[in-house]
Amino acid sequence: MMHCLLDTEEMAEADRGAIAGGVPGIALMEAAGAACADAAVDLMAQTPGGRRVLVACGPGNNGGDGFVAARLLAERGYAVTLAFLGDAARLAGDAAIAAARWTGALVPLEQADPAASGDRAYDVVVDALFGAGLTRDVSGVPAAFLERLAASGLPVVAVDVPSGLDGNTGRVRGTACPAAITVTFARRKPGHLLQPGRALCGRLRLVDIGIPDAVIESLAPNTFANEEPLWRAAFPHPGIDAHKYSRGHALVLSGPADATGAARLVARGALRIGAGAVTIGSPTDALAVNAAQLTAIMLRPCDDADDLAGLLEDPRITALALGPGLGRERARALVEAAAGAAHARTRALVLDADALTAFAGEHAALARLLAGVERVVATPHAGEFAKLLSDCPEAREAPSKLAAARAGAAALGIVLVDKGPDTVIAAPDGRAAINTTGTPYLATAGSGDVLAGFCAGLLAQSMPVFEAACAAVNLHGRAGARVGPGLIAEDLPEALPGVLGEVLDPASG
Ligand SMILES: NC(=O)C1=CN([C@@H]2O[C@H](COP(=O)(O)OP(=O)(O)OC[C@H]3O[C@@H](n4cnc5c(N)ncnc54)[C@H](O)[C@@H]3O)[C@@H](O)[C@H]2O)[C@@H](O)CC1
Numbered sequence: 001m002m003h004c005l006l007d008t009e010e011m012a013e014a015d016r017g018a019i020a021g022g023v024p025g026i027a028l029m030e031a032a033g034a035a036c037a038d039a040a041v042d043l044m045a046q047t048p049g050g051r052r053v054l055v056a057c058g059p060g061n062n063g064g065d066g067f068v069a070a071r072l073l074a075e076r077g078y079a080v081t082l083a084f085l086g087d088a089a090r091l092a093g094d095a096a097i098a099a100a101r102w103t104g105a106l107v108p109l110e111q112a113d114p115a116a117s118g119d120r121a122y123d124v125v126v127d128a129l130f131g132a133g134l135t136r137d138v139s140g141v142p143a144a145f146l147e148r149l150a151a152s153g154l155p156v157v158a159v160d161v162p163s164g165l166d167g168n169t170g171r172v173r174g175t176a177c178p179a180a181i182t183v184t185f186a187r188r189k190p191g192h193l194l195q196p197g198r199a200l201c202g203r204l205r206l207v208d209i210g211i212p213d214a215v216i217e218s219l220a221p222n223t224f225a226n227e228e229p230l231w232r233a234a235f236p237h238p239g240i241d242a243h244k245y246s247r248g249h250a251l252v253l254s255g256p257a258d259a260t261g262a263a264r265l266v267a268r269g270a271l272r273i274g275a276g277a278v279t280i281g282s283p284t285d286a287l288a289v290n291a292a293q294l295t296a297i298m299l300r301p302c303d304d305a306d307d308l309a310g311l312l313e314d315p316r317i318t319a320l321a322l323g324p325g326l327g328r329e330r331a332r333a334l335v336e337a338a339a340g341a342a343h344a345r346t347r348a349l350v351l352d353a354d355a356l357t358a359f360a361g362e363h364a365a366l367a368r369l370l371a372g373v374e375r376v377v378a379t380p381h382a383g384e385f386a387k388l389l390s391d392c393p394e395a396r397e398a399p400s401k402l403a404a405a406r407a408g409a410a411a412l413g414i415v416l417v418d419k420g421p422d423t424v425i426a427a428p429d430g431r432a433a434i435n436t437t438g439t440p441y442l443a444t445a446g447s448g449d450v451l452a453g454f455c456a457g458l459l460a461q462s463m464p465v466f467e468a469a470c471a472a473v474n475l476h477g478r479a480g481a482r483v484g485p486g487l488i489a490e491d492l493p494e495a496l497p498g499v500l501g502e503v504l505d506p507a508s509g
């Protein structure tokens, strides 16, 4: 369960649970501080002769970790300066114990200058001002310090989070200084994976400080990093007696003659990820242009809602993807037809692009339509998300992308893939995952269409809906990273066999 994430409240509960179970709080703090000291040593190893460390400690337990790190670094022979924010007499609990074990001087934080006279006064700085206990925006003395630190360009070890980063939301409260390494404890927090937090953290180092797994499992966390353990067991594999229809049949709806490319990208994605058969339903005027560019993918005429209802009489069509290139009006009619068609309850639906903006500001109408469909995934980018859920205050005013996606999924009663550099996949039952794969080269026209196809192809093979959406997003990111610079959307389905080989059969990678 290393792929589960803990929010700050859950983490505090885990700390309390471990302590109640007999692990002394100071032992957790000693382990945390030791890991931070190790990270500082690793960074100094990259600076020839590096031996000067500034440790900036705040007034809570994050500062306590800093006191431990400072002591251990001094014991290892490094020249340590400890800058402290606040009144040492008010330190309490484990932090007070850790501070008492530090026998060196305390420099007031306002006097600590990471780059005195423009010269490098230190080789590494440990940022232990605030962690999970950040309760308000950083301002005044600590804000000025963090700004000086950022301007110094010195390598920083952030303890738990870069101070000022909200571990639950990934947002900066006031100010924060980017870290080279962030050391966090027991499990990652959502703010380590959500932007801009992810970028601020630098390399993330997760360390075991002695909180038993059973304590964490007892919290039943329902937020995850979107990594293979989340969905691998549910990933479909063809049996020895497979035939094409046993691997599912995905239908993808095409736009008119001047907007057919999106559907072909969706279809190609669905086929590559393992749907046994894929058909494009195309307006009559676009049949020729589609036909000219399709081989393994089949083609059927589909002009309007009636045509779609006719196609969907076929129970072998196990997934339907629609939206890209359809135009809003046609998309809306087709979504309505799909929701009311034969076998609608068990046929999976993937809605993207125009199928979502067709319901802008009317999310409740879409939710009602889809109430009887068991497996639905919607894949909005940020603009589509904002339009579709503009009438849902819980999503609109949510404190984070994670909370917004959860609220949207609950309001719509479907799995929502809130795309971007930190794609969040949320289910109406409260589960949510933050994606960890990908590359900015995915920001290219049509790459979202391929993702919709990956979702449809997995759903066509009967994969459970949340796991299917998570797998599709993870693999899409991997395919993008594998191609890298020069990526165009057409490359993504073609990169998939190599990615699948690596993920599903690591020995062959
Ligand atoms: N025994 C434990 O509970 C453990 C805690 N750990 C560390 O403890 C941290 C959490 O400790 P705390 O809950 O004490 O919280 P923090 O140390 O993150 O911060 C709390 C303190 O900062 C002050 N503060 C919050 N926001 C401020 C702002 N914007 N400006 C100025 N002051 C502000 C609060 O008044 C409080 O004094 C974790 O991030 C982790 O580093 C680890 O040592 C593992 C064990």
Ligand SMILES: Nc1ncnc2c1ncn2[C@@H]1O[C@H](COP(=O)(O)OP(=O)(O)O)[C@@H](O)[C@H]1O
Binding pocket: 380, 381, 419, 420, 421, 422, 423, 438, 439, 440, 441, 442, 443, 444, 445, 446, 447, 448, 449, 450, 451, 476
């Ligand atoms: N900066 C980025 N880093 C990583 N992934 C990105 C980035 N920008 C976009 N993506 C991904 O690329 C895809 C783009 O989808 P979308 O915006 O719908 O594009 P299109 O409509 O052109 O297909 C999504 O899967 C998204 O998560």
Ligand SMILES: [K+]
Binding pocket: 062, 127, 128, 129, 130, 131, 158, 159, 160, 161, 162, 163
């Ligand atoms: K910190």
